[in-house]
Amino acid sequence: MKVKIRLLQAVPELPELESVEPHEEVEVEEWTARTLIRKGMAEPVGVPDLVELKRLILAEERSRELRELPEDFIPKLFLALSAPDQAQLLKAVEELMEIRVQKILAAFPHRDKNMLPEEVRLLNLMEADFESWKEELKRGTNP
Known part of the structure; x- marks a missing residue:
């Protein structure tokens, strides 16, 4: 890419x-x-800086649903995090992702139209694990 x-x-x-x-x-x-x-x-x-990330965090905290982000948001963040001395940026990224993951978990197994591709993959993994766990319960095996 x-x-x-x-x-x-x-x-x-x-x-x-x-x-x-x-x-x-x-x-x-x-x-x-x-x-x-x-x-x-x-x-x-075109990568969000710390100030923009903090604005996004605030907006995400105030919203009940996932806020819309550009589809390439995560790859751009990874690119920004490859620069030296990005501890504050990393902390802000983690905070934003934690807020979004909490919303995804609260809505599980439903999908939000504003999920990023990486969040969709996470949800797919969770669904597969959940289904596997349910099958183990049905068989009476220890998960």
């Missing part, structure tokens, strides 16, 4: 980026982006 980054310095070592000037935005493969971000040579574009 390609993601957009902003180069902070020239990267002549990579042929596909040797003509890109610092502060220009470019799309690269995700692994390339993570490496450049981790090394401080680039920054992600």
